[in-house]
Amino acid sequence: MPSLKEIRNRINSVSSTMQITSAMKMVSAAKLRRAQDAILQLRPYAQKLKEIHQNISAGLDAYENPFSANHSNNSVLIIPITSNRGLAGPFNSNIIKKTKAFIESEGKGKRITVLPIGKKAYDYFRKTEYIINGTDLPSHANHLVDKTKFDDVAAFTEILMNVFLNKQFERIVIIYNQFKNPAVQIPVVENFLPVNTASDNGKTSKTEYDFEPQKEKILSDLIPRSLKTQIYKAVLDSLASEHGARMTAMHKATDNAKELQRELKITYNKARQASITKEILEIVAGAEALNS
Amino acid sequence: MKLFIISPEKVLFDGEAESVILPGKEGSLGVLNHHAPYIVLLKDGNVEFQDNSNQKQSIYIKGGIAEINENKLTILTD
Numbered sequence: 534m535p536s537l538k539e540i541r542n543r544i545n546s547v548s549s550t551m552q553i554t555s556a557m558k559m560v561s562a563a564k565l566r567r568a569q570d571a572i573l574q575l576r577p578y579a580q581k582l583k584e585i586h587q588n589i590s591a592g593l594d595a596y597e598n599p600f601s602a603n604h605s606n607n608s609v610l611i612i613p614i615t616s617n618r619g620l621a622g623p624f625n626s627n628i629i630k631k632t633k634a635f636i637e638s639e640g641k642g643k644r645i646t647v648l649p650i651g652k653k654a655y656d657y658f659r660k661t662e663y664i665i666n667g668t669d670l671p672s673h674a675n676h677l678v679d680k681t682k683f684d685d686v687a688a689f690t691e692i693l694m695n696v697f698l699n700k701q702f703e704r705i706v707i708i709y710n711q712f713k714n715p716a717v718q719i720p721v722v723e724n725f726l727p728v729n730t731a732s733d734n735g736k737t738s739k740t741e742y743d744f745e746p747q748k749e750k751i752l753s754d755l756i757p758r759s760l761k762t763q764i765y766k767a768v769l770d771s772l773a774s775e776h777g778a779r780m781t782a783m784h785k786a787t788d789n790a791k792e793l794q795r796e797l798k799i800t801y802n803k804a805r806q807a808s809i810t811k812e813i814l815e816i817v818a819g820a821e822a823l824n825s
Numbered sequence: 826m827k828l829f830i831i832s833p834e835k836v837l838f839d840g841e842a843e844s845v846i847l848p849g850k851e852g853s854l855g856v857l858n859h860h861a862p863y864i865v866l867l868k869d870g871n872v873e874f875q876d877n878s879n880q881k882q883s884i885y886i887k888g889g890i891a892e893i894n895e896n897k898l899t900i901l902t903d
Contacts, residue, residue: 571834578831581899585864585892683833683903740894745865746851754866755890758901765833 537808540801544794551790557620558783565715565776571681572712572769579762586755588740589748600694600728600756604703608644610696611635611663612725614709614771615651617678621775622782624710624718625653631720632708636663646702650674650768670696681768683761690761697726709767710774716781718774725763728756826858828874830884830900837884837902843875845898847891856898863893872900 613632615625632654636645647663648670649655655673658664665672674689697705705726710718744751828842845856848870856863867889876882889902 574835575833577829577836578833578901581831581892581901585890585901588892589864687903740862742862742864742892742894745849745854745863751864751866751890758890762833 535800535804537801537804540797540804544797544801547790547794547797551787551794554783554786554790558780558787561776561780561783565773565780568769568773568776569712572766572773575762575766575769579766582755582759582762586759588742589744589752589755598728598753598756599698600726600760602727604697604700606700606703607642608646608702608704609640610693610702610705611645611647612693612705612707613647613649613651613654613658614678614707614767615649615653616771616775617652617675619653620782621779622785624775624778625651627718627720628708628710629654629657631722632658635706635708635722646670648672648674651678651771677768678772681765681772683765686765686768687761690757690764693726693764694757694760702726707764707767709771710778712770712773712777715777718778723763723767725760728760826856826860826896826898828898828900830872830886830902832902837886838882841877842898843877843879845872845874847872847900848886856893859896860893860898862895863891865891865893867891867900867902 611632613628615628619625632647645663646665647654647658647661648665649658650673652673652675655664655675670692677685677689693705696702704724707723707725709721709723711721713719826842826845828838828840828845829836830838843858847854847856847865848868850866850868853870854865867886869885869887871883871885873881873883886900886902889900891898891900893899
């Protein structure tokens with residue numbers, strides 16, 4: 534049995550760990566609320582943008598635009614979105630796993646490039662052949678994660694649109710954690726470019742709109758706008774997921790620390806009692822020896 | 826009419842407005858009550874309107890797109 538002092542030290546270290554994890558849980562909870570707010574703020578914008586998009590493309594049959602072109606040059610750009618910090622449970626490793634699985638299943642015979650958003654994915658893919666070295670693309674976009682601003686995301690999206698229009702890639706996908714609720718995040722692979730024009734034909738609006746300028750010109754403004762919104766939404770989702778995942782992980786850690794502390798306290802009390810009993814026995818034995 | 830000015834980060838304006846002047850890409854245009862359904866591209870400039878207390882207001886937008894339908898004017902901007 535370890536000595537009393539050793540157990541006391543362990544109890545102290547466990548309870549200070551517990552303090553840290555429960556503080557981190559509180560911080561994550563506050564940040565999660567802010568991240569969820571940002572998602573809520575984006576919703577009316579994204580909703581309206583989709584409506585207008587549908588209204589315009591409803592009247593047009595198969596329109597040509599440079600963003601849905603098929604370059605077929607076997608180059609795929611993958612953008613995994615992770616966090617800059619760890620201690621968020623399986624949040625980051627899920628994305629890295631998903632990215633690796635995607636490369637294995639769809640990357641056969643293709644030239645894969647990875648442009649990570651978030652330090653964790655960058656640290657992982659930095660050691661692989663997929664990372665970008667000295668082209669017109671940045672090698673990472675970690676700055677987008679901490680203070681997410683639409684302007685920064687828009688600038689980053691412009692770069693992506695340019696490399697696609699320059700025919701450097703035939704396909705761009707983003708891999709991120711979709712936010713369901715604070716405890717559940719779903720890693721998803723989402724197509725970014727080329728834009729799929731075939732879908733949106735389900736709903737036709739009853740209203741007859743007038744357009745200024747022509748529909749085609751509005752579309753060429755609208756598509757970059759919705760692409761930016763798509764990336765922005767993915768980053769926000771990932772951010773909310775990160776804080777949700779960290780909150781859950783820290784909650785579990787706090788619970789585990791509590792359990793550990795309880796067990797240690799029992800061991801400590803047992804050891805204390807044993808030592809007292811031993812002391813009394815010694816005293817009694819000593820007194821007996823004097824009496825006889 | 827109802828006027829909404831929305832950016833991805835927040836709602837810039839949400840309320841009643843009397844007459845709205847938009848910085849259209851092909852020249853500015855005024856919108857009055859019960860305008861016909863319309864979708865128009867906007868360039869950088871000021872959206873000017875009178876709110877329901879007859880105060881003149883002006884909000885700067887960096888380009889965008891406006892939709893007018895059912896006496897509702899929605900402006901999407903960055």
